[in-house]
Amino acid sequence: MKHASTQAINPVYRKRLLTHRIGIALSVAAMSVGLLVLAWILVTLAIKGFGALSMNLFTQTTPAPGSEGGGLINAIVGSLMIVGLATAISTPIGILAGIYLAEYGEENKVAAVTRFVTDIMLSAPSIVIGMFVWAMYVATAKHYSGYAGSVALALIAVPVVVRTTDNMLRLVPNSLLEAAFALGAPRWKVAMMVRLRAVKAGVITGVLLAVARISGETAPLLFTALNNQFFSADMNAPMANLPVVIYSYAMSPYDNWRELAWGGALLVTFSVLALNIISRTLFSQKVPN
Template identity: 80%
Template sequence: MSSTFNSRIGNPVYRKRLLMHRVGIALSFMAMLIGLAFLIWILGTLLVKGIGGISVDLFTQTTPSPDSDGGGLMNAIVGSLLMVGASTLISTPVGILAGIYLAEYGEESWFAQVTRFVTDIMLSAPSIVIGLFVYAVYVANVKHFSGWAGTFAISLIAIPVVVRTTDNMLKLVPNSLREAAFALGAPRWKVAMMVRLRAVKAGVVTGVLLAVARISGETAPLLFTALNNQFFNADMNKPMANLPVVIYQFAMSPYENWRSLAWGGALLVTFSVLALNILARTVFSQKTQR
Protein backbone atom coordinates (compact mmCIF):
# COMPACT_ATOMS: atom_id res chain seq x y z
CA MET A 1 0.00 0.00 0.00
CA SER A 2 2.88 2.36 0.77
CA SER A 3 4.29 1.78 -2.70
CA THR A 4 0.93 2.70 -4.25
CA PHE A 5 0.79 5.87 -2.17
CA ASN A 6 4.34 6.79 -3.13
CA SER A 7 3.59 6.22 -6.78
CA ARG A 8 0.60 8.56 -6.52
CA ILE A 9 2.72 11.23 -4.83
CA GLY A 10 5.26 10.95 -7.61
CA ASN A 11 2.59 11.38 -10.27
CA PRO A 12 2.58 15.03 -11.44
CA VAL A 13 -1.11 14.87 -12.38
CA TYR A 14 -1.98 13.65 -8.89
CA ARG A 15 0.17 16.38 -7.27
CA LYS A 16 -1.54 19.03 -9.39
CA ARG A 17 -4.99 17.78 -8.44
CA LEU A 18 -4.01 17.62 -4.77
CA LEU A 19 -2.68 21.18 -4.95
CA MET A 20 -5.87 22.45 -6.61
CA HIS A 21 -7.94 20.62 -4.01
CA ARG A 22 -6.06 22.26 -1.15
CA VAL A 23 -6.25 25.68 -2.81
CA GLY A 24 -10.00 25.27 -3.29
CA ILE A 25 -10.50 24.26 0.34
CA ALA A 26 -8.38 27.19 1.51
CA LEU A 27 -10.30 29.70 -0.65
CA SER A 28 -13.64 28.29 0.53
CA PHE A 29 -12.52 28.56 4.15
CA MET A 30 -11.36 32.15 3.61
CA ALA A 31 -14.67 33.05 1.98
CA MET A 32 -16.52 31.57 4.94
CA LEU A 33 -14.38 33.57 7.37
CA ILE A 34 -14.98 36.79 5.43
CA GLY A 35 -18.72 36.20 5.40
CA LEU A 36 -18.78 35.40 9.12
CA ALA A 37 -16.68 38.47 9.87
CA PHE A 38 -19.10 40.81 8.09
CA LEU A 39 -22.08 39.06 9.69
CA ILE A 40 -20.59 39.42 13.17
CA TRP A 41 -19.71 43.04 12.38
CA ILE A 42 -23.27 43.85 11.30
CA LEU A 43 -24.88 42.07 14.24
CA GLY A 44 -22.42 43.59 16.68
CA THR A 45 -23.07 47.11 15.42
CA LEU A 46 -26.81 46.49 15.53
CA LEU A 47 -26.58 45.14 19.07
CA VAL A 48 -24.37 47.93 20.39
CA LYS A 49 -26.42 50.77 18.90
CA GLY A 50 -29.82 49.13 19.21
CA ILE A 51 -29.66 48.03 22.83
CA GLY A 52 -29.89 51.67 23.93
CA GLY A 53 -33.25 52.05 22.19
CA ILE A 54 -34.82 48.99 23.86
CA SER A 55 -37.00 50.00 26.79
CA VAL A 56 -40.51 49.59 28.14
CA ASP A 57 -41.54 52.79 26.35
CA LEU A 58 -40.62 51.21 23.03
CA PHE A 59 -43.53 48.78 23.43
CA THR A 60 -46.01 51.00 25.26
CA GLN A 61 -45.82 54.42 23.58
CA THR A 62 -46.48 55.60 20.05
CA THR A 63 -43.98 57.30 17.77
CA PRO A 64 -43.03 60.77 19.06
CA SER A 65 -43.26 64.05 17.22
CA PRO A 66 -40.09 65.58 15.72
CA ASP A 67 -37.46 66.89 18.14
CA SER A 68 -39.23 65.55 21.23
CA ASP A 69 -38.05 63.22 23.98
CA GLY A 70 -39.43 59.82 24.85
CA GLY A 71 -41.89 57.90 22.74
CA GLY A 72 -41.83 54.40 21.37
CA LEU A 73 -42.86 52.20 18.46
CA MET A 74 -46.03 50.56 19.75
CA ASN A 75 -48.13 51.65 16.78
CA ALA A 76 -45.47 50.46 14.32
CA ILE A 77 -45.05 47.12 16.12
CA VAL A 78 -48.79 46.46 16.11
CA GLY A 79 -49.09 47.51 12.46
CA SER A 80 -46.25 45.24 11.39
CA LEU A 81 -47.70 42.30 13.34
CA LEU A 82 -51.11 42.80 11.76
CA MET A 83 -49.82 43.10 8.19
CA VAL A 84 -47.22 40.31 8.43
CA GLY A 85 -49.73 38.05 10.19
CA ALA A 86 -52.43 38.67 7.57
CA SER A 87 -49.89 38.20 4.78
CA THR A 88 -48.77 34.89 6.29
CA LEU A 89 -52.37 33.69 6.49
CA ILE A 90 -52.83 34.56 2.80
CA SER A 91 -49.51 33.39 1.37
CA THR A 92 -49.11 30.13 3.29
CA PRO A 93 -52.14 28.18 1.99
CA VAL A 94 -51.87 29.69 -1.49
CA GLY A 95 -48.15 28.95 -1.74
CA ILE A 96 -48.36 25.42 -0.33
CA LEU A 97 -51.30 24.42 -2.53
CA ALA A 98 -49.60 25.87 -5.60
CA GLY A 99 -46.40 24.01 -4.72
CA ILE A 100 -48.33 20.76 -4.31
CA TYR A 101 -49.93 21.22 -7.71
CA LEU A 102 -46.58 21.88 -9.38
CA ALA A 103 -44.93 18.85 -7.76
CA GLU A 104 -47.81 16.37 -8.02
CA TYR A 105 -49.89 17.33 -11.03
CA GLY A 106 -47.79 19.68 -13.11
CA GLU A 107 -44.75 17.66 -14.12
CA GLU A 108 -45.63 17.71 -17.84
CA SER A 109 -48.21 20.49 -17.96
CA TRP A 110 -47.52 23.67 -19.93
CA PHE A 111 -49.49 25.61 -17.33
CA ALA A 112 -47.15 24.37 -14.60
CA GLN A 113 -44.11 25.38 -16.63
CA VAL A 114 -45.53 28.86 -17.09
CA THR A 115 -46.31 29.03 -13.37
CA ARG A 116 -42.76 28.08 -12.46
CA PHE A 117 -41.41 30.69 -14.87
CA VAL A 118 -43.64 33.43 -13.45
CA THR A 119 -42.74 32.36 -9.91
CA ASP A 120 -39.04 32.65 -10.68
CA ILE A 121 -39.61 36.12 -12.11
CA MET A 122 -41.54 37.15 -8.99
CA LEU A 123 -38.72 35.87 -6.79
CA SER A 124 -36.23 38.17 -8.48
CA ALA A 125 -38.55 41.13 -9.05
CA PRO A 126 -37.64 44.30 -7.11
CA SER A 127 -40.01 44.83 -4.22
CA ILE A 128 -40.58 48.45 -5.21
CA VAL A 129 -42.09 47.26 -8.51
CA ILE A 130 -44.57 45.12 -6.58
CA GLY A 131 -45.40 48.11 -4.40
CA LEU A 132 -46.04 50.27 -7.46
CA PHE A 133 -48.21 47.53 -8.95
CA VAL A 134 -50.41 47.31 -5.85
CA TYR A 135 -50.55 51.11 -5.73
CA ALA A 136 -51.76 51.31 -9.34
CA VAL A 137 -54.22 48.44 -9.04
CA TYR A 138 -55.61 48.95 -5.54
CA VAL A 139 -54.57 52.19 -3.83
CA ALA A 140 -55.25 54.43 -6.83
CA ASN A 141 -58.74 52.95 -7.18
CA VAL A 142 -59.80 53.12 -3.53
CA LYS A 143 -58.20 56.58 -3.22
CA HIS A 144 -56.40 55.96 0.09
CA PHE A 145 -53.50 54.08 1.63
CA SER A 146 -54.32 51.20 3.95
CA GLY A 147 -52.97 48.25 5.86
CA TRP A 148 -54.75 45.89 3.47
CA ALA A 149 -52.83 47.37 0.55
CA GLY A 150 -49.58 46.73 2.41
CA THR A 151 -50.72 43.20 3.19
CA PHE A 152 -51.44 42.48 -0.48
CA ALA A 153 -48.06 43.88 -1.52
CA ILE A 154 -45.98 41.79 0.88
CA SER A 155 -48.18 38.74 0.16
CA LEU A 156 -47.09 38.94 -3.47
CA ILE A 157 -43.50 38.82 -2.22
CA ALA A 158 -44.07 35.89 0.15
CA ILE A 159 -46.13 33.62 -2.12
CA PRO A 160 -43.34 32.82 -4.65
CA VAL A 161 -40.96 31.89 -1.81
CA VAL A 162 -43.46 29.44 -0.35
CA VAL A 163 -44.34 28.02 -3.78
CA ARG A 164 -40.76 27.27 -4.83
CA THR A 165 -39.80 25.90 -1.42
CA THR A 166 -42.80 23.58 -1.30
CA ASP A 167 -42.24 22.43 -4.89
CA ASN A 168 -38.56 21.69 -4.31
CA MET A 169 -39.13 19.93 -0.99
CA LEU A 170 -41.86 17.67 -2.39
CA LYS A 171 -39.52 16.57 -5.17
CA LEU A 172 -37.17 15.18 -2.53
CA VAL A 173 -39.73 12.58 -1.41
CA PRO A 174 -38.72 9.13 -2.79
CA ASN A 175 -40.98 7.67 -5.45
CA SER A 176 -41.09 4.42 -3.51
CA LEU A 177 -43.03 6.19 -0.76
CA ARG A 178 -45.61 7.43 -3.25
CA GLU A 179 -45.87 4.02 -4.89
CA ALA A 180 -46.43 2.36 -1.52
CA ALA A 181 -49.27 4.77 -0.77
CA PHE A 182 -50.81 4.18 -4.20
CA ALA A 183 -50.52 0.43 -3.66
CA LEU A 184 -52.62 0.75 -0.52
CA GLY A 185 -55.38 2.37 -2.57
CA ALA A 186 -54.91 5.96 -1.46
CA PRO A 187 -56.18 8.58 -3.93
CA ARG A 188 -53.69 10.98 -5.44
CA TRP A 189 -54.83 14.01 -3.46
CA LYS A 190 -54.45 12.11 -0.21
CA VAL A 191 -50.98 10.90 -1.20
CA ALA A 192 -49.98 14.49 -1.89
CA MET A 193 -51.44 15.91 1.32
CA MET A 194 -51.01 13.09 3.83
CA VAL A 195 -47.85 11.37 2.61
CA ARG A 196 -45.60 13.68 0.60
CA LEU A 197 -46.42 16.91 2.40
CA ARG A 198 -46.18 15.30 5.83
CA ALA A 199 -42.78 13.85 4.96
CA VAL A 200 -41.33 17.28 4.20
CA LYS A 201 -43.34 19.46 6.59
CA ALA A 202 -40.20 20.71 8.32
CA GLY A 203 -38.80 22.00 5.02
CA VAL A 204 -42.12 23.58 4.06
CA VAL A 205 -42.35 25.37 7.40
CA THR A 206 -38.79 26.57 6.89
CA GLY A 207 -39.88 28.03 3.55
CA VAL A 208 -42.77 29.82 5.23
CA LEU A 209 -40.39 31.23 7.83
CA LEU A 210 -38.05 32.40 5.08
CA ALA A 211 -40.98 34.21 3.48
CA VAL A 212 -41.90 35.80 6.82
CA ALA A 213 -38.29 36.83 7.38
CA ARG A 214 -38.17 38.48 3.97
CA ILE A 215 -41.41 40.44 4.23
CA SER A 216 -40.73 41.53 7.82
CA GLY A 217 -38.11 44.01 6.65
CA GLU A 218 -39.58 45.16 3.35
CA THR A 219 -39.83 48.94 3.18
CA ALA A 220 -40.35 49.94 -0.46
CA PRO A 221 -43.73 48.20 -1.02
CA LEU A 222 -45.16 49.66 2.18
CA LEU A 223 -44.19 53.21 1.21
CA PHE A 224 -46.66 53.01 -1.70
CA THR A 225 -49.37 51.02 0.05
CA ALA A 226 -49.63 51.28 3.85
CA LEU A 227 -47.63 54.52 4.06
CA ASN A 228 -47.38 55.37 7.78
CA ASN A 229 -49.37 56.64 10.73
CA GLN A 230 -47.97 58.53 13.70
CA PHE A 231 -50.88 57.44 15.88
CA PHE A 232 -52.08 54.02 16.99
CA ASN A 233 -54.42 52.42 14.49
CA ALA A 234 -55.75 48.86 14.32
CA ASP A 235 -58.07 49.49 11.35
CA MET A 236 -56.53 47.74 8.35
CA ASN A 237 -58.54 49.94 6.00
CA LYS A 238 -56.60 53.07 6.99
CA PRO A 239 -52.96 54.14 6.70
CA MET A 240 -50.99 52.04 9.15
CA ALA A 241 -47.63 52.44 10.85
CA ASN A 242 -45.09 49.68 10.36
CA LEU A 243 -41.57 49.05 11.57
CA PRO A 244 -39.70 49.08 8.22
CA VAL A 245 -41.05 52.49 7.15
CA VAL A 246 -40.64 53.98 10.62
CA ILE A 247 -37.05 52.69 10.82
CA TYR A 248 -36.32 54.17 7.39
CA GLN A 249 -37.80 57.57 8.24
CA PHE A 250 -36.31 57.80 11.74
CA ALA A 251 -32.85 56.62 10.68
CA MET A 252 -32.69 59.38 8.03
CA SER A 253 -33.84 62.10 10.42
CA PRO A 254 -31.54 64.63 12.17
CA TYR A 255 -33.11 63.93 15.58
CA GLU A 256 -31.11 61.81 18.02
CA ASN A 257 -34.23 60.38 19.70
CA TRP A 258 -35.64 59.20 16.38
CA ARG A 259 -32.33 57.60 15.39
CA SER A 260 -32.18 55.76 18.71
CA LEU A 261 -35.71 54.44 18.17
CA ALA A 262 -34.74 53.37 14.64
CA TRP A 263 -31.81 51.32 15.97
CA GLY A 264 -34.06 49.78 18.60
CA GLY A 265 -36.67 48.87 15.98
CA ALA A 266 -34.03 47.34 13.71
CA LEU A 267 -32.72 45.24 16.60
CA LEU A 268 -36.28 44.16 17.43
CA VAL A 269 -37.01 43.05 13.86
CA THR A 270 -33.71 41.18 13.49
CA PHE A 271 -33.89 39.22 16.71
CA SER A 272 -37.63 38.52 16.36
CA VAL A 273 -37.00 36.79 13.04
CA LEU A 274 -33.97 35.01 14.49
CA ALA A 275 -35.96 33.76 17.49
CA LEU A 276 -38.78 32.57 15.24
CA ASN A 277 -36.38 30.56 13.08
CA ILE A 278 -34.60 29.01 16.08
CA LEU A 279 -37.92 28.07 17.71
CA ALA A 280 -39.29 26.45 14.55
CA ARG A 281 -36.08 24.51 13.87
CA THR A 282 -35.94 23.29 17.48
CA VAL A 283 -39.56 22.15 17.54
CA PHE A 284 -39.40 20.32 14.22
CA SER A 285 -36.03 18.71 14.95
CA GLN A 286 -37.51 17.25 18.15
CA LYS A 287 -40.52 15.91 16.24
CA THR A 288 -38.23 14.36 13.62
CA GLN A 289 -36.19 12.59 16.30
CA ARG A 290 -39.36 11.19 17.86
Protein backbone atom coordinates in the same frame (compact mmCIF):
# COMPACT_ATOMS: atom_id res chain seq x y z
CA MET B 1 6.11 3.99 -1.26
CA LYS B 2 6.96 4.00 -4.93
CA HIS B 3 3.51 5.37 -5.78
CA ALA B 4 3.84 8.14 -3.16
CA SER B 5 7.28 9.14 -4.40
CA THR B 6 6.00 9.22 -7.97
CA GLN B 7 3.21 11.58 -6.92
CA ALA B 8 5.68 13.77 -5.06
CA ILE B 9 7.80 14.37 -8.18
CA ASN B 10 4.90 14.42 -10.66
CA PRO B 11 4.59 18.07 -11.79
CA VAL B 12 0.89 17.65 -12.70
CA TYR B 13 0.10 16.28 -9.23
CA ARG B 14 2.07 19.08 -7.56
CA LYS B 15 0.24 21.70 -9.64
CA ARG B 16 -3.15 20.22 -8.72
CA LEU B 17 -2.20 20.05 -5.05
CA LEU B 18 -1.07 23.68 -5.12
CA THR B 19 -4.29 24.75 -6.85
CA HIS B 20 -6.31 22.82 -4.28
CA ARG B 21 -4.54 24.45 -1.37
CA ILE B 22 -4.91 27.93 -2.89
CA GLY B 23 -8.64 27.32 -3.43
CA ILE B 24 -9.11 26.15 0.17
CA ALA B 25 -7.16 29.12 1.49
CA LEU B 26 -9.22 31.60 -0.55
CA SER B 27 -12.46 29.93 0.57
CA VAL B 28 -11.45 30.09 4.23
CA ALA B 29 -10.39 33.73 3.82
CA ALA B 30 -13.69 34.66 2.16
CA MET B 31 -15.63 32.86 4.90
CA SER B 32 -13.62 34.62 7.58
CA VAL B 33 -14.25 38.04 6.03
CA GLY B 34 -17.97 37.31 5.77
CA LEU B 35 -18.20 36.12 9.38
CA LEU B 36 -16.17 39.11 10.57
CA VAL B 37 -18.47 41.58 8.82
CA LEU B 38 -21.55 39.76 10.10
CA ALA B 39 -20.19 39.75 13.65
CA TRP B 40 -19.37 43.45 13.34
CA ILE B 41 -22.93 44.23 12.23
CA LEU B 42 -24.51 42.13 15.00
CA VAL B 43 -22.26 43.58 17.72
CA THR B 44 -22.96 47.14 16.58
CA LEU B 45 -26.69 46.40 16.42
CA ALA B 46 -26.63 44.85 19.89
CA ILE B 47 -24.73 47.77 21.43
CA LYS B 48 -26.93 50.42 19.83
CA GLY B 49 -30.18 48.49 20.00
CA PHE B 50 -30.09 47.27 23.59
CA GLY B 51 -29.48 50.82 24.70
CA ALA B 52 -32.81 51.80 23.14
CA LEU B 53 -34.85 49.05 24.81
CA SER B 54 -37.21 50.31 27.49
CA MET B 55 -40.83 50.06 28.53
CA ASN B 56 -41.59 53.21 26.54
CA LEU B 57 -40.55 51.40 23.39
CA PHE B 58 -43.46 48.97 23.84
CA THR B 59 -46.03 51.34 25.36
CA GLN B 60 -45.74 54.68 23.55
CA THR B 61 -46.34 55.67 19.95
CA THR B 62 -43.79 57.23 17.64
CA PRO B 63 -43.02 60.82 18.71
CA ALA B 64 -43.65 63.99 16.74
CA PRO B 65 -40.66 65.86 15.27
CA GLY B 66 -38.71 67.66 17.97
CA SER B 67 -40.48 65.97 20.91
CA GLU B 68 -38.70 63.83 23.48
CA GLY B 69 -39.28 60.18 24.35
CA GLY B 70 -41.69 58.07 22.35
CA GLY B 71 -41.90 54.41 21.44
CA LEU B 72 -42.78 52.01 18.67
CA ILE B 73 -45.97 50.34 19.83
CA ASN B 74 -47.94 51.56 16.81
CA ALA B 75 -45.24 50.35 14.42
CA ILE B 76 -44.95 46.98 16.20
CA VAL B 77 -48.70 46.35 16.10
CA GLY B 78 -48.89 47.59 12.51
CA SER B 79 -46.11 45.24 11.39
CA LEU B 80 -47.75 42.29 13.16
CA MET B 81 -51.09 43.00 11.48
CA ILE B 82 -49.63 43.55 8.01
CA VAL B 83 -47.32 40.53 8.13
CA GLY B 84 -50.04 38.39 9.75
CA LEU B 85 -52.53 39.16 6.98
CA ALA B 86 -49.87 38.62 4.32
CA THR B 87 -49.10 35.22 5.83
CA ALA B 88 -52.80 34.32 5.94
CA ILE B 89 -53.08 35.19 2.24
CA SER B 90 -49.89 33.57 1.00
CA THR B 91 -49.92 30.32 3.02
CA PRO B 92 -53.01 28.58 1.53
CA ILE B 93 -52.23 29.86 -1.98
CA GLY B 94 -48.61 28.76 -1.78
CA ILE B 95 -49.34 25.32 -0.29
CA LEU B 96 -52.13 24.53 -2.77
CA ALA B 97 -49.98 25.68 -5.69
CA GLY B 98 -47.09 23.57 -4.41
CA ILE B 99 -49.37 20.52 -4.17
CA TYR B 100 -50.55 21.13 -7.74
CA LEU B 101 -46.97 21.32 -9.02
CA ALA B 102 -45.94 18.16 -7.18
CA GLU B 103 -49.00 16.16 -8.26
CA TYR B 104 -49.49 17.37 -11.83
CA GLY B 105 -46.19 19.09 -12.62
CA GLU B 106 -45.12 16.45 -15.13
CA GLU B 107 -48.45 16.17 -16.93
CA ASN B 108 -49.31 19.57 -18.38
CA LYS B 109 -47.80 22.86 -19.53
CA VAL B 110 -49.73 24.93 -17.00
CA ALA B 111 -47.53 23.56 -14.22
CA ALA B 112 -44.39 24.39 -16.20
CA VAL B 113 -45.59 27.97 -16.69
CA THR B 114 -46.48 28.18 -12.98
CA ARG B 115 -43.04 27.00 -11.99
CA PHE B 116 -41.43 29.50 -14.39
CA VAL B 117 -43.48 32.41 -13.02
CA THR B 118 -42.65 31.32 -9.47
CA ASP B 119 -38.93 31.40 -10.25
CA ILE B 120 -39.28 34.90 -11.72
CA MET B 121 -41.15 36.15 -8.65
CA LEU B 122 -38.50 34.67 -6.37
CA SER B 123 -35.83 36.82 -8.02
CA ALA B 124 -37.96 39.92 -8.62
CA PRO B 125 -36.86 43.04 -6.68
CA SER B 126 -39.27 43.84 -3.88
CA ILE B 127 -39.53 47.47 -4.97
CA VAL B 128 -40.94 46.32 -8.32
CA ILE B 129 -43.64 44.37 -6.53
CA GLY B 130 -44.37 47.42 -4.38
CA MET B 131 -44.74 49.62 -7.46
CA PHE B 132 -47.02 47.04 -9.07
CA VAL B 133 -49.33 46.95 -6.03
CA TRP B 134 -49.26 50.75 -5.90
CA ALA B 135 -50.36 50.98 -9.54
CA MET B 136 -53.03 48.28 -9.24
CA TYR B 137 -54.33 48.92 -5.71
CA VAL B 138 -53.23 52.22 -4.15
CA ALA B 139 -53.70 54.34 -7.29
CA THR B 140 -57.16 52.85 -7.79
CA ALA B 141 -58.25 53.28 -4.16
CA LYS B 142 -56.52 56.69 -4.04
CA HIS B 143 -55.07 56.12 -0.57
CA TYR B 144 -52.40 54.07 1.16
CA SER B 145 -53.51 51.22 3.39
CA GLY B 146 -52.38 48.27 5.44
CA TYR B 147 -54.31 45.99 3.08
CA ALA B 148 -52.14 47.13 0.18
CA GLY B 149 -49.03 46.44 2.24
CA SER B 150 -50.25 42.93 3.04
CA VAL B 151 -50.96 42.23 -0.62
CA ALA B 152 -47.45 43.36 -1.59
CA LEU B 153 -45.82 41.20 1.10
CA ALA B 154 -48.05 38.25 0.16
CA LEU B 155 -46.81 38.45 -3.43
CA ILE B 156 -43.26 38.16 -2.09
CA ALA B 157 -44.09 35.27 0.25
CA VAL B 158 -46.14 33.13 -2.16
CA PRO B 159 -43.25 31.92 -4.37
CA VAL B 160 -41.20 30.97 -1.29
CA VAL B 161 -44.03 28.81 0.04
CA VAL B 162 -44.75 27.34 -3.41
CA ARG B 163 -41.18 26.31 -4.08
CA THR B 164 -40.64 24.89 -0.59
CA THR B 165 -43.90 22.91 -0.66
CA ASP B 166 -43.15 21.54 -4.12
CA ASN B 167 -39.64 20.44 -3.15
CA MET B 168 -40.75 18.85 0.12
CA LEU B 169 -43.60 16.90 -1.46
CA ARG B 170 -41.21 15.40 -3.99
CA LEU B 171 -39.24 13.86 -1.11
CA VAL B 172 -42.10 11.57 -0.14
CA PRO B 173 -41.26 7.95 -1.16
CA ASN B 174 -43.33 6.51 -4.01
CA SER B 175 -43.91 3.37 -1.96
CA LEU B 176 -45.93 5.37 0.57
CA LEU B 177 -48.10 6.84 -2.18
CA GLU B 178 -48.56 3.47 -3.90
CA ALA B 179 -49.70 1.94 -0.63
CA ALA B 180 -52.35 4.65 -0.24
CA PHE B 181 -53.52 4.18 -3.83
CA ALA B 182 -53.67 0.42 -3.30
CA LEU B 183 -56.14 0.97 -0.47
CA GLY B 184 -58.46 2.77 -2.89
CA ALA B 185 -57.84 6.34 -1.74
CA PRO B 186 -58.52 9.03 -4.38
CA ARG B 187 -55.66 11.17 -5.59
CA TRP B 188 -56.77 14.33 -3.80
CA LYS B 189 -56.98 12.49 -0.50
CA VAL B 190 -53.54 10.92 -1.01
CA ALA B 191 -52.12 14.37 -1.71
CA MET B 192 -53.74 16.05 1.30
CA MET B 193 -53.87 13.29 3.92
CA VAL B 194 -50.76 11.24 3.09
CA ARG B 195 -48.24 13.20 1.07
CA LEU B 196 -48.72 16.59 2.71
CA ARG B 197 -48.92 15.13 6.21
CA ALA B 198 -45.64 13.27 5.71
CA VAL B 199 -43.74 16.51 5.10
CA LYS B 200 -45.75 18.94 7.21
CA ALA B 201 -42.63 19.99 9.14
CA GLY B 202 -40.89 21.01 5.92
CA VAL B 203 -43.96 22.88 4.69
CA ILE B 204 -44.22 24.78 7.98
CA THR B 205 -40.53 25.56 7.61
CA GLY B 206 -41.24 27.11 4.23
CA VAL B 207 -44.00 29.26 5.70
CA LEU B 208 -41.74 30.47 8.52
CA LEU B 209 -38.95 31.26 6.06
CA ALA B 210 -41.44 33.25 3.98
CA VAL B 211 -42.48 35.20 7.09
CA ALA B 212 -38.84 35.89 7.89
CA ARG B 213 -38.35 37.01 4.27
CA ILE B 214 -41.11 39.62 4.37
CA SER B 215 -40.71 40.84 7.95
CA GLY B 216 -37.96 43.31 7.13
CA GLU B 217 -39.12 44.47 3.69
CA THR B 218 -39.22 48.26 3.43
CA ALA B 219 -39.58 49.15 -0.25
CA PRO B 220 -43.00 47.52 -0.82
CA LEU B 221 -44.45 49.19 2.29
CA LEU B 222 -43.21 52.61 1.22
CA PHE B 223 -45.46 52.34 -1.84
CA THR B 224 -48.42 50.70 -0.11
CA ALA B 225 -48.87 51.06 3.68
CA LEU B 226 -46.62 54.14 4.01
CA ASN B 227 -46.63 55.21 7.68
CA ASN B 228 -48.75 56.65 10.49
CA GLN B 229 -47.45 58.58 13.48
CA PHE B 230 -50.46 57.59 15.56
CA PHE B 231 -51.75 54.24 16.74
CA SER B 232 -54.28 52.82 14.29
CA ALA B 233 -55.75 49.36 13.77
CA ASP B 234 -57.58 50.40 10.61
CA MET B 235 -56.11 48.30 7.82
CA ASN B 236 -57.86 50.47 5.23
CA ALA B 237 -55.73 53.50 6.10
CA PRO B 238 -52.00 54.31 6.22
CA MET B 239 -50.45 52.17 8.93
CA ALA B 240 -47.23 52.41 10.90
CA ASN B 241 -44.77 49.55 10.50
CA LEU B 242 -41.26 48.85 11.74
CA PRO B 243 -39.35 48.75 8.41
CA VAL B 244 -40.59 52.16 7.26
CA VAL B 245 -40.13 53.71 10.71
CA ILE B 246 -36.56 52.41 10.85
CA TYR B 247 -35.88 53.76 7.36
CA SER B 248 -37.31 57.19 8.19
CA TYR B 249 -35.92 57.58 11.70
CA ALA B 250 -32.40 56.36 10.88
CA MET B 251 -31.87 59.39 8.61
CA SER B 252 -33.53 61.93 10.90
CA PRO B 253 -31.67 64.76 12.69
CA TYR B 254 -33.25 63.88 16.08
CA ASP B 255 -31.30 61.76 18.56
CA ASN B 256 -34.36 60.04 20.04
CA TRP B 257 -35.59 59.12 16.54
CA ARG B 258 -32.26 57.50 15.68
CA GLU B 259 -32.32 55.66 19.02
CA LEU B 260 -35.79 54.33 18.23
CA ALA B 261 -34.53 53.25 14.80
CA TRP B 262 -31.80 51.17 16.46
CA GLY B 263 -34.35 49.62 18.82
CA GLY B 264 -36.67 48.77 15.94
CA ALA B 265 -33.78 47.25 13.95
CA LEU B 266 -32.92 45.06 16.93
CA LEU B 267 -36.52 43.87 17.22
CA VAL B 268 -36.73 42.98 13.51
CA THR B 269 -33.35 41.24 13.53
CA PHE B 270 -34.12 39.14 16.61
CA SER B 271 -37.57 38.26 15.24
CA VAL B 272 -36.11 37.07 11.93
CA LEU B 273 -33.35 35.19 13.78
CA ALA B 274 -35.93 33.46 15.99
CA LEU B 275 -38.01 32.45 12.96
CA ASN B 276 -34.93 31.03 11.23
CA ILE B 277 -33.94 29.04 14.32
CA ILE B 278 -37.47 27.65 14.63
CA SER B 279 -37.57 26.76 10.93
CA ARG B 280 -34.19 25.02 11.09
CA THR B 281 -35.35 23.06 14.13
CA LEU B 282 -38.48 21.92 12.33
CA PHE B 283 -36.51 21.15 9.19
CA SER B 284 -34.32 18.78 11.17
CA GLN B 285 -37.26 16.37 11.35
CA LYS B 286 -36.68 13.73 8.69
CA VAL B 287 -39.19 12.59 6.13
CA PRO B 288 -40.30 9.01 6.93
CA ASN B 289 -38.94 6.31 4.60
